[in-house]
Amino acid sequence: MAETARPADNGLQSIPALLARNATSLGNRPAYREKEFGIWQSWSWSEAAEEIRALALGMLSLDLAPGDHVAVIGRNRPAHYWAMIAAQMCGAVPVPLYQDAVAEEMAYVLNHCGARFVICGDQEQVDKVLDVGDDARSVEQIIYTDKRGMRKYDHTRMNALADVQAEGRAASQRLSPELDRRIAGLDYDSTCVMLYTSGTTGKPKGVVLSNRNIIETAKNTSEFDGLTHRDEVLAYLPMAWVGDFIFSMGQATWSGFTVNCPESAATMMTDLREIGPTYFFAPPRVFEGQLTNVMIRMEDAGPVKRWLFRHYMAVANRVGPSLLDGKPVGLGGRLSYALGNLFIYGPLKNTLGYSRIRVGYTAGEAIGPEIFDFYRSLGINLKQLYGQTEASVFITQQPDGGVRSDTVGVPSPGVELKIAESGEVFYRGPGTFVEYYKNPESTASTKDAEGWVATGDAGFFDEGTGQLRIIDRAKDVGKMADGSMFAPKYVENKLKFYPNILEAVVLGNGRDYCTAMINIDLSAVGNWAERNNIAYASYQELAGHPQVYATIKSHVEEVNRSVAEDPMLSGCQIHRFLVLHKELDADDGELTRTRKVRRAVIAEKFADLVNALYDGSASVYTETEVTYEDGRKGAIKATLQIEDAAVVPGALQKVAAE
Amino acid sequence: MLDAAENQTTADGRQIGPVVMDLKNITLRFGGVEAIKNISFDIREGEIRAIIGPNGAGKSSMLNVISGFYVPQEGEVWFKGYRRGPMRPYQVARLGIARTFQNIALFDGMSVLDNIMTGRLNKMKAGFLSQALWWGRAEAEEIANRAQVEKIIDFLEIQNIRKTPVGRLPYGLKKRVELARALAAEPQILLLDEPMAGMNVEEKEDMSRFILDVNDEFGTTTVLIEHDMGVVMDLSDRVVVMDYGRKIGDGTPDEVRNNQEVIDAYLGVAHD
Numbered sequence: 030m031a032e033t034a035r036p037a038d039n040g041l042q043s044i045p046a047l048l049a050r051n052a053t054s055l056g057n058r059p060a061y062r063e064k065e066f067g068i069w070q071s072w073s074w075s076e077a078a079e080e081i082r083a084l085a086l087g088m089l090s091l092d093l094a095p096g097d098h099v100a101v102i103g104r105n106r107p108a109h110y111w112a113m114i115a116a117q118m119c120g121a122v123p124v125p126l127y128q129d130a131v132a133e134e135m136a137y138v139l140n141h142c143g144a145r146f147v148i149c150g151d152q153e154q155v156d157k158v159l160d161v162g163d164d165a166r167s168v169e170q171i172i173y174t175d176k177r178g179m180r181k182y183d184h185t186r187m188n189a190l191a192d193v194q195a196e197g198r199a200a201s202q203r204l205s206p207e208l209d210r211r212i213a214g215l216d217y218d219s220t221c222v223m224l225y226t227s228g229t230t231g232k233p234k235g236v237v238l239s240n241r242n243i244i245e246t247a248k249n250t251s252e253f254d255g256l257t258h259r260d261e262v263l264a265y266l267p268m269a270w271v272g273d274f275i276f277s278m279g280q281a282t283w284s285g286f287t288v289n290c291p292e293s294a295a296t297m298m299t300d301l302r303e304i305g306p307t308y309f310f311a312p313p314r315v316f317e318g319q320l321t322n323v324m325i326r327m328e329d330a331g332p333v334k335r336w337l338f339r340h341y342m343a344v345a346n347r348v349g350p351s352l353l354d355g356k357p358v359g360l361g362g363r364l365s366y367a368l369g370n371l372f373i374y375g376p377l378k379n380t381l382g383y384s385r386i387r388v389g390y391t392a393g394e395a396i397g398p399e400i401f402d403f404y405r406s407l408g409i410n411l412k413q414l415y416g417q418t419e420a421s422v423f424i425t426q427q428p429d430g431g432v433r434s435d436t437v438g439v440p441s442p443g444v445e446l447k448i449a450e451s452g453e454v455f456y457r458g459p460g461t462f463v464e465y466y467k468n469p470e471s472t473a474s475t476k477d478a479e480g481w482v483a484t485g486d487a488g489f490f491d492e493g494t495g496q497l498r499i500i501d502r503a504k505d506v507g508k509m510a511d512g513s514m515f516a517p518k519y520v521e522n523k524l525k526f527y528p529n530i531l532e533a534v535v536l537g538n539g540r541d542y543c544t545a546m547i548n549i550d551l552s553a554v555g556n557w558a559e560r561n562n563i564a565y566a567s568y569q570e571l572a573g574h575p576q577v578y579a580t581i582k583s584h585v586e587e588v589n590r591s592v593a594e595d596p597m598l599s600g601c602q603i604h605r606f607l608v609l610h611k612e613l614d615a616d617d618g619e620l621t622r623t624r625k626v627r628r629a630v631i632a633e634k635f636a637d638l639v640n641a642l643y644d645g646s647a648s649v650y651t652e653t654e655v656t657y658e659d660g661r662k663g664a665i666k667a668t669l670q671i672e673d674a675a676v677v678p679g680a681l682q683k684v685a686a687e
Numbered sequence: 688m689l690d691a692a693e694n695q696t697t698a699d700g701r702q703i704g705p706v707v708m709d710l711k712n713i714t715l716r717f718g719g720v721e722a723i724k725n726i727s728f729d730i731r732e733g734e735i736r737a738i739i740g741p742n743g744a745g746k747s748s749m750l751n752v753i754s755g756f757y758v759p760q761e762g763e764v765w766f767k768g769y770r771r772g773p774m775r776p777y778q779v780a781r782l783g784i785a786r787t788f789q790n791i792a793l794f795d796g797m798s799v800l801d802n803i804m805t806g807r808l809n810k811m812k813a814g815f816l817s818q819a820l821w822w823g824r825a826e827a828e829e830i831a832n833r834a835q836v837e838k839i840i841d842f843l844e845i846q847n848i849r850k851t852p853v854g855r856l857p858y859g860l861k862k863r864v865e866l867a868r869a870l871a872a873e874p875q876i877l878l879l880d881e882p883m884a885g886m887n888v889e890e891k892e893d894m895s896r897f898i899l900d901v902n903d904e905f906g907t908t909t910v911l912i913e914h915d916m917g918v919v920m921d922l923s924d925r926v927v928v929m930d931y932g933r934k935i936g937d938g939t940p941d942e943v944r945n946n947q948e949v950i951d952a953y954l955g956v957a958h959d
Binding site: 065066067068177178180181292293295296299657658659 | 833834837838840841842844846847849889892896899900903904
């Protein structure tokens with residue numbers, strides 16, 4: 030959009046206002062698409078505006094009051110985005126929740142925000158909300174999107190979303206003046222959305238983001254990457270995550286581009302290929318998973334294809350990144366790359382669904398340099414950003430032409446950064462959150478009077494590029510017994526760059542040496558086992574296989590050599606490790622919903638394993654409680670081997686001597 | 688006992704209609720072996736009717752009598768008020784009876800979508816030439832049938848395997864595809880032969896939910912054979928119990944559970 034003036038000056042102070050503008054100026058452009066019944070169904074901006082208004086009127090007729098909270102629980106569907114905008118129109122606050130949350134997590138959040146209305150995607154979510162029952166008395170109305178299986182339910186306080194819309198349309202004459210009054214009442218400081226942080230520690234906190242936060246951020250970042258109404262995104266990340274809100278709601282309504290919703294979570298990869306988004310976000314594990322898949326499938330290919338792939342990937346590695354950054358490349362290189370594009374890169378990108386990507390971002394975790402370079406060398410403009418919920422996502426991001434795998438970029442437009450004595454990164458900017466809902470203490474301890482917010486991450490500015498580099502969570506950075514620095518994440522990331530390793534937990538704070546618990550990646554290791562005729566009956570058996578141990582050991586030792594090169598962190602080499610008998614899982618509380626390791630939980634739950642890692646024993650027997658998908662619990666029993674890994678001694682002594 | 692034409696509402700609010708199929712004094716012999724001995728029972732519209740019994744009790748034979756595949760030597764089959772004579776399988780299918788099999792009977796080399804489309808065969812009226820040229824009636828028909836199949840794919844949540852060849856699917860999913868194919872025929876009576884055999888707990892839960900949802904959403908009368916007692920007692924409205932070709936019990940799950948003869952048949956009893 031060409032508006033250069035501040036959005037507020039144009040009266041564009043809310044998402045409903047942006048929607049109205051799009052319905053007028055981009056009326057026939059597609060706003061939302063969803064694959065249903067095997068076909069992409071689409072709604073133009075003017076059609077979407079009509080649907081949303083009908084829903085808002087229907088919610089009004091159900092007596093939704095200004096300031097109410099409306100919880101939205103479901104997968105990415107146009108109807109759920111509409112419900113959020115409709116709630117805003119009524120002066121209410123949308124609160125998207127993680128749909129895979131278990132009932133008790135949901136109970137806490139519903140209670141905390143006192144949601145009166147809950148929008149549920151399907152029967153499963155309705156059941157959860159009803160299960161919560163007395164623990165969330167505030168819930169008065171349930172609106173569900175998918176009618177299936179809902180016929181028998183008591184409908185005194187329950188409606189299908191389509192029926193609410195129908196009622197809204199019928200009541201249009203009566204309720205329109207009230208709705209228009211409420212929309213007109215929205216300004217830059219009214220709450221746009223409330224998002225609960227998953228929180229690596231403690232209970233989730235409700236982050237209140239105003240229209241100012243969302244719209245300014247959307248405007249700044251859309252301009253940063255030149256997003257227009259012709260762009261396409263695939264909305265597949267959890268709606269409760271701030272990123273999805275910014276991409277599929279903030280930037281989508283600001284720039285007027287098309288939000289595409291997959292048919293189901295399981296069809297996401299097919300849908301990605303069909304849509305071919307031009308603007309794409311994925312956490313590193315998606316890119317890792319795809320690369321692992323490509324490599325596995327290339328091993329099954331014929332010798333000619335394998336040779337072509339290897340040859341042209343080498344060419345891509347050499348000249349691809351320079352071409353993408355617009356640096357000079359010789360004619361020979363250009364020609365080889367063009368041929369490679371014809372034979373390999375083009376078809377490969379098409380298979381992955383990345384043919385049309387102009388801007389791609391990854392964030393959330395560190396991405397392995399090889400993985401990052403692989404995608405960039407194919408000509409995919411993959412960049413990194415650094416952000417958090419409290420900042421409306423964007424703190425730093427990489428500009429085109431300034432992309433590196435080990436930094437997270439320059440401050441986003443309008444954002445200021447400073448680094449405290451302790452190494453912790455602070456920021457302030459237009460996206461800085463208003464407050465934590467009903468939690469002034471936490472608000473005060475996170476955001477100071479001048480608006481500076483502590484990220485909780487330790488980092489520094491890279492001298493060469495001026496870009497920010499993040500080392501680790503500030504609170505996770507500790508000291509070993511000999512006083513040298515302990516940065517577990519730094520080492521874990523290096524371990525996780527190996528396709529065989531899905532997750533790693535490094536221990537060592539206050540100890541004499543570091544140890545690690547490692548999760549194998551079932552798809553990569555399973556494929557390897559198949560290739561080598563290694564039979565296994567379960568994850569547990571494969572994880573404990575001696576040859577798997579040997580492979581992991583070689584990875585650990587390579588990481589040790591690489592860690593030893595950094596004098597500050599050479600104390601973090603891994604002396605002993607074990608391969609876990611179960612995958613770390615959010616359902617068991619070991620990971621957050623965004624798949625970040627919860628160290629305290631793991632240290633407590635696997636205390637016997639931690640002891641064994643430090644008391645010198647060669648194996649340990651353990652029983653672990655697991656939670657199945659339907660909420661029932663069971664136990665896994667296993668005897669785990671503990672292996673010693675070689676460390677680079679020179680560096681250790683050097684640090685000790687310092 | 689209920690009057691044959693009377694309607695009834697179950698505890699969970701579903702409507703059970705009048706008798707749609709009445710089996711009277713059925714006896715089925717294979718040579719000298721009597722697989723079914725003088726059995727009578729009825730099936731009401733909209734209900735989930737289970738047939739249970741130990742191995743070799745004659746359950747599958749009974750299902751084959753209902754589906755018209757076996758013609759009993761004695762007895763009468765009344766369907767929707769008419770006495771049914773010997774029929775060919777396609778004629779039975781046209782009457783609105785569809786089934787799934789104990790051993791999966793899908794076309795392994797065809798995609799899930801194509802397999803389900805075969806369930807629509809009876810609904811296709813276009814001639815050979817029109818089909819071959821994809822012209823006129825064939826085109827419109829195929830689109831309408833595909834739309835119906837897509838609804839079923841959505842209903843059974845198998846969108847992600849739409850284009851996958853059936854041979855590559857795991858067992859639990861194949862069972863679901865078979866159910867989808869049976870549903871594609873828009874049956875009035877759906878016959879399920881051990882829909883949950885060989886499934887794990889999670890797959891069983893999913894399948895149970897689908898059976899209930901099918902019954903709830905489309906009002907399809909369902910007759911099922913199943914060994915898992917927990918599933919049968921939870922799902923069905925009425926249960927027929929068979930043992931050695933005889934009927935030893937018939938009633939609601941509670942009635943059947945307390946029937947001494949049924950308990951004896953299942954737990955075994957000391958014969959003096």
